[in-house]
Amino acid sequence: MTDTERQDLGLFTDLYQLTMLDAYLREGMHDDAVFTLFVRRLPEERKFLLAAGLDPLLETIEGLSFSDEDLNYLKEQDFSQKLIDYLRNFKFTGQVRALPEGTVFFENEPIVEIKAPLPQAQLIETLVMNQLHLQTLLASKGARVARSAQGRRVLDFGARRVHGIDAGIKGSRALYLSGITATSNMLAGCTYDLPVAGTMAHSYIQAHDCEYDAFKNFTNAFPETVLLVDTIDTIKGVEKVIKLANELGDDFKVKGIRLDSGDLGDLAFKVRELLDEHNLNHLKIIASGGLDEHKIAQLIKDNAPIDGFGVGTGMGVSDDASALDMAYKLVEYAGKGRLKLSSGKPVLPGEKQVFREAKGSFSHDTIARVEEQLPGEPLLRKVMQNGKRLPSHQRNIEEIRQYAQQQLDKLPDSMSSISCTEASYPVEISDTLANYQKEITEHLKRGGG
Amino acid sequence: MTDTERQDLGLFTDLYQLTMLDAYLREGMHDDAVFTLFVRRLPEERKFLLAAGLDPLLETIEGLSFSDEDLNYLKEQDFSQKLIDYLRNFKFTGQVRALPEGTVFFENEPIVEIKAPLPQAQLIETLVMNQLHLQTLLASKGARVARSAQGRRVLDFGARRVHGIDAGIKGSRALYLSGITATSNMLAGCTYDLPVAGTMAHSYIQAHDCEYDAFKNFTNAFPETVLLVDTIDTIKGVEKVIKLANELGDDFKVKGIRLDSGDLGDLAFKVRELLDEHNLNHLKIIASGGLDEHKIAQLIKDNAPIDGFGVGTGMGVSDDASALDMAYKLVEYAGKGRLKLSSGKPVLPGEKQVFREAKGSFSHDTIARVEEQLPGEPLLRKVMQNGKRLPSHQRNIEEIRQYAQQQLDKLPDSMSSISCTEASYPVEISDTLANYQKEITEHLKRGGG
Known part of the structure; x- marks a missing residue:
């Protein structure tokens, strides 16, 4: 058994995920939540990022569990019996939409959108971020070195x-x-x-x-x-x-x-x-x-x-950019779009899709609400349903590598150059999404939150 | 079982360790080797480092093993049956001398010296470096943040x-x-x-x-x-x-x-x-x-x-210094001191000791040959013998933390400040060690190597 195949990583989570989970259980908050994973700002030394780590992550999530040792530890930490019983039987049952591994992406674009009962989607935050952050960080560096x-x-x-x-x-x-x-x-x-x-x-x-x-x-x-x-x-x-x-x-x-x-x-x-x-x-x-x-x-x-x-x-270690400003944010709960207004940290509410247009090389992307139909290729695909990976979207490492090369070859020259330039790839937000964000923001400011 | 308690990490090694090991076995090179782990140059943003990671590493080394899956993989990679048999029965039997976790140290000072039959000491290089590098890197950053x-x-x-x-x-x-x-x-x-x-x-x-x-x-x-x-x-x-x-x-x-x-x-x-x-x-x-x-x-x-x-x-991620220039170098084999002359990468031959003198706060260190008796506190202690940790040197995490605080408190102010200064801590090399290094260097330059 290697690290990768270990599935008893349930306890690889932050304390606050468990306290929130405990509170959700007490309040009966089991409705579906949507969380979006994205990178807020690219490091200065990066003009694109390369999505990586999805399949190993989903494999871990498929069988995510808590060992008896984990549960005993939580009991010692004074967590409620209700929480411990919930974790003993934990099984992820949600849906995941994601950029296929090897996809090039930019600021604010959803990398993964997870839709699952709120306690489940909350619990896995730390693991999802840790794993996709690491692999996306290194793939993005590796692409530069290889080039x-x-x-x-x-x-x-x-x-x-x-x-x-x-x-x-x-x-x-x-x-x-x-x-x-x-x-x-x-x-x-x-x-x-x-x-x-x-x-x-x-x-x-x-x-x-x-x-x-x-x-x-x-x-x-x-x-x-x-x-x-x-x-x-x-x-x-x-x-x-x-x-x-x-x-x-x-x-x-x-x-x-x-x-x-x-x-x-x-x-x-x-x-x-x-x-x-x-x-x-x-x-x-x-x-x-x-x-x-x-x-x-x-x-x-x-x-x-x-x-x-x-x-x-x-x-x-990706020494010139050793971390990404990656975030996993609640964007919908119980069918209602959600965001937060914390200064400098905007969130795009609701389930989303990214449409990418190309003229030979990629020309621009538009982030839209999931139900919109815009010109260009929709980038997010459904890769997990009911907690199981969809076989139609599993590819071996050689297929992923080839796909990544095709993606990198379609980058505009100004984006794929390793030297520092001011150029940045155009990412737009659809009018529909912008209006939705505005509507929820005004509601929150009026005190609805 | 957590990551830490896993002992089937034998395969966490570089390919070249195994090819060299295979060659050592063919040549019958089983004499004792000594490898020294040290940091060549401190990052600009660090004026001291804090040793960490030793006990979890030794725990892994104590039971280091190869799974059947590992051995099958190596067979597919065309390694000799002799190597595979050796790894099937692998057991680390060597001696480890080390800075206790929480010890403050500086450039070129031995952090760990491993003495074991050459194939064993070679095999574990990648694991030793990976683990002590990570934890020393983060402890050194953490000490700054805590201060x-x-x-x-x-x-x-x-x-x-x-x-x-x-x-x-x-x-x-x-x-x-x-x-x-x-x-x-x-x-x-x-x-x-x-x-x-x-x-x-x-x-x-x-x-x-x-x-x-x-x-x-x-x-x-x-x-x-x-x-x-x-x-x-x-x-x-x-x-x-x-x-x-x-x-x-x-x-x-x-x-x-x-x-x-x-x-x-x-x-x-x-x-x-x-x-x-x-x-x-x-x-x-x-x-x-x-x-x-x-x-x-x-x-x-x-x-x-x-x-x-x-x-x-x-x-x-220790963002201002995301890696250390850490090296694990052969310094003795079959009783003879060894070094290499690769430009800009000097090595101090033979088993060594570090003596630290203090007047209230630490004043200076001297790196010496192991048998020398110099003024000051000898920093390296024997922590493993015959492949087993010595209970006398195992401490719980609270004891290590207290010891680290005592060490940090004894740093001269110019070293513990988080602001950047030109100051550097004086580390000398004993005359005996300097002469020994010179002697071997001249031997190598005359073509003895």
């Missing part, structure tokens, strides 16, 4: 510094669907059927008394490997690779070398020349060490002869 | 935007031990026996047709609650709290109100005045919404009458 490499391989080496086990596993999935080539994380590879990749570490070289012996022994075990050459001196390391090629002759099957320190661009030129001089033109050069989309773009702009990139920390 | 609040309560509201489930659970533990008052995350509270806290959300108010009824009903269920007043209009919300107090008289047990939007300082003054005018002086004011240590420090400097702070995203 910067212009078709070259990008390997996700982040497992050691991403924030915890779950981020390591689900984050690698998000990065892969965004266009990253493979992950070094074996548990992620196993859990989500992702391609895995890796070379060797300095410690292997260090543990041998002689770098040349280390290369030779490792090549003996894994003939088609990539050798790490910077443990002592990069150029001397490459010379040892050449010596090994000469010694092994036709038995030399090594595929490449990896640079992991120093001026990667400068070293790549020198190493390429050295390898080519010795008829090792087929050896690839992989670069790693503190890389991100900007450094990769610069290396490629400088024509550095690098065939692939290993990218770790910066991508795995 | 900025100058004794006022700080509630960790981050569960929804921290990076995944594991970060939610272990991160809340790290924040608590660093000085944060309580967490909203129930699974973290249950797993690590942390105090939990929470109030109510906007959705509860929104789901009612009338804010006053919402306050009244919630108070009925939870008399000693904190009411959220900014859903429609903060001042009007507070007026409704006052109305409720008048209506309930002696039955009014509400403990406070929460502000979650707008100019928190300005609103706190107005709300305090309004409450006091109505003899509600005992009601506390809690503020939340985009807070971090700098905003809290400013509110306190402005004398804003705020009694407690809810802090979420910024703290939970």
Whole structure:
């Protein structure tokens, strides 16, 4: 059993969800509620986001439960027996409409709309946000890094510094669907059927008394490997690779070398020349060490002869934008549109749909009420009903990855560029939705709330 | 079973750990290795770090194992039967020396030194780094936030935007031990026996047709609650709290109100005045919404009458320093000191000790070879032997938290300030260690490597 398949995550919730739930039960508030998940403002460094994490989340929600240990803990916390009985039999029975994973989206657009009895939809808030936030954050970063490499391989080496086990596993999935080539994380590879990749570490070289012996022994075990050459001196390391090629002759099957320190661009030129001089033109050069989309773009702009990139920390923690201003807000209860007026935090009431128009590339989106029919493609699809995922909307990771690439290819150039510009994608609100929002706002201001 | 108690995390490792392990097995390289975990450079925004995560990590390592599913997966990946048999019977048998959780530390200082047969110590690298990186990162951030609040309560509201489930659970533990008052995350509270806290959300108010009824009903269920007043209009919300107090008289047990939007300082003054005018002086004011240590420090400097702070995203993702330059490096194998010369990434060879001298507050540290006896307190302690935690070094979370406070209290003022200064804490390297490093470096440069 991996993290992902665990379903006893009912207790991964904030205390206030449970106190509110307890109050809802006492008040008999079981009518259907609609909650919308969206990102209020994009980080400065992002001009689009890439939806990710839906299917693993829905799998968890399908079987969401509380263990006896959880329930005993809640009893100790003085929760009512009524609440504990409710949680003992908890089963999510609601409907979910969502952007398919791999869909590009923008500010204020619904990513997910959950319609379920109020206590259920309230309880899962923390889990829904935590999971979709993480994966959308990393897919959005990964899409930038993959694009910067212009078709070259990008390997996700982040497992050691991403924030915890779950981020390591689900984050690698998000990065892969965004266009990253493979992950070094074996548990992620196993859990989500992702391609895995890796070379060797300095410690292997260090543990041998002689770098040349280390290369030779490792090549003996894994003939088609990539050798790490910077443990002592990069150029001397490459010379040892050449010596090994000469010694092994036709038995030399090594595929490449990896640079992991120093001026990667400068070293790549020198190493390429050295390898080519010795008829090792087929050896690839992989670069790693503190890389991100900007450094990769610069290396490629400088024509550095690098065939692939290993990218770790910066991508795995989304270092230039380590969180999204994501919110999960009540927009309807018992058939009535709901919002709040808290300053600077507007909410669009009721169930919604997003219509996207394109002329070759995407041109603009309109957020509308769900029953409206507007020009363009409706983006939100029903993916769960009565608490069960709809098989018609389940896709494997390769299908999601292809869909994401199609989406990214349709971004206007000004949106897909990794450099910072003032451009922002036009997202409009339909007149019908704007009027509905105004109507409820006035009602609240008149004291109806 | 919670995340933390899972021990089948053997596969949470990078592909290259397994290829190196496979090669070590073929070569019969089973001698003891020593790996040192340390942070090369502190982020610009940090002048100290706070060690965290050791005990949960050691608990995982004690029982680290591979499931049949893991082993089948590795078979499909063409790993040798020898490797798979080795992993089937894997048991960590090594020794761990470490800074106790809650110890303050600085650049290049060993946090953990692991001594074990090379294949074992290599295999666990990814897990060790992932876990200690996450928790040290968040404890170091939490210590700043807690300090900025100058004794006022700080509630960790981050569960929804921290990076995944594991970060939610272990991160809340790290924040608590660093000085944060309580967490909203129930699974973290249950797993690590942390105090939990929470109030109510906007959705509860929104789901009612009338804010006053919402306050009244919630108070009925939870008399000693904190009411959220900014859903429609903060001042009007507070007026409704006052109305409720008048209506309930002696039955009014509400403990406070929460502000979650707008100019928190300005609103706190107005709300305090309004409450006091109505003899509600005992009601506390809690503020939340985009807070971090700098905003809290400013509110306190402005004398804003705020009694407690809810802090979420910024703290939970350590937004101003979302990763540490942490490394796990081979420093000894088969009794010989090891290092690498990769540019800009120096390593201190051999087993080490850190001696810390204090004159009231900490004055300076010296990193030395393990057998040296220098003035000051030796910081690294043996915490695991033969793969088992030493009971003498296990402490409960309250003891760790108290120790962390003692450590933080001994920081020189220039180090504990949250504002940016040029000051850095003096960390020296003993002559003996410097000579040892020089000796091995020269050996490697002469081609010995």
